[in-house]
Amino acid sequence: MNLLELVNVPDERRDHQWETDFFMSITQGNLKLIHEVPQKGPDGWPYLLAETSPEATEPANKIMQWLAMKGVGLVVNPRKEYPDYVFTYGMLWHFKETGLFYKTASESPVGTVEMEKGQGLHAGPPAPHYLPQYVRNILNEFFRDQNVLRPRILVMSADRKHYDLAFSLESLGNPPTKEHQGIAEAISWFLPPHYSVVLVSEIGLPKFVDLV
Known part of the structure; x- marks a missing residue:
């Protein structure tokens, strides 16, 4: 058809x-x-x-x-x-x-990273193909409108299969827990549906990087 x-x-x-x-x-x-x-x-x-x-x-x-x-x-x-x-x-x-609007659950990482004591964590800045610079610029404009001037991010994985795009709670101004879901949902509009977004504290984690 x-x-x-x-x-x-x-x-x-x-x-x-x-x-x-x-x-x-x-x-x-x-x-x-x-x-x-x-x-x-x-x-x-x-x-x-x-x-x-x-x-x-x-x-x-x-x-x-x-x-x-x-x-x-x-x-x-x-x-x-x-x-x-x-x-x-x-x-x-x-x-x-x-060339794809999104990937299916079986093709992409889903869920959140649950860290166990002693468990290795793979983390680093997002690769250009994962989060292109022009997308980062547009996300930065969104955060500036919310008076968040230097959001920090990190891509994390506990198993190198399931990845999360983590946003630093400290860089977002430590919003109350009840607002976390709404913030994550807002960020998700800027990302493909199969991306997993988490808001986490930087304490005890590898170094976060500026979104810009």
Whole structure:
């Protein structure tokens, strides 16, 4: 099925295969912009709004490449009761870098690092392919808006299989525990869905590095 046929498939018939086909079709298809500038979504994040249409002429791939550099998400067919798809910013830059919007749980690290006494911890700064510089810059803009001027990060793994992107609680101003989940969820919008985000104290851990 082509893109126009896929968006007409009823919601109850949209399974993992539909999503796979949709991803393939939209990267090869065209979109029509509803607004020239990003709009604030119900979740508070900026999105470019676009729709599928026989008159659509803007290559979706080109739009996504541009959004990946701007820190903006994409909503496809927002005028429906439920949009056909909402791409977070993290999905778009991961597509730009890898050709995939995200990886499945079996292909990617999940969960958190639980350290046991005496257990070795592998840690270091994120590699450029894991967190490109332009993504770090956009994350820094987000933190500056929250008056966090020097966030510090570390990639950690207890087994070299499951990795977490850790953010230093001290660099975030030691927010109360009840706020940790909300902060982690906000950060996650900037990252692919399969990335694991944790907020931890730097005490007893290897040296964190500035996000910038």
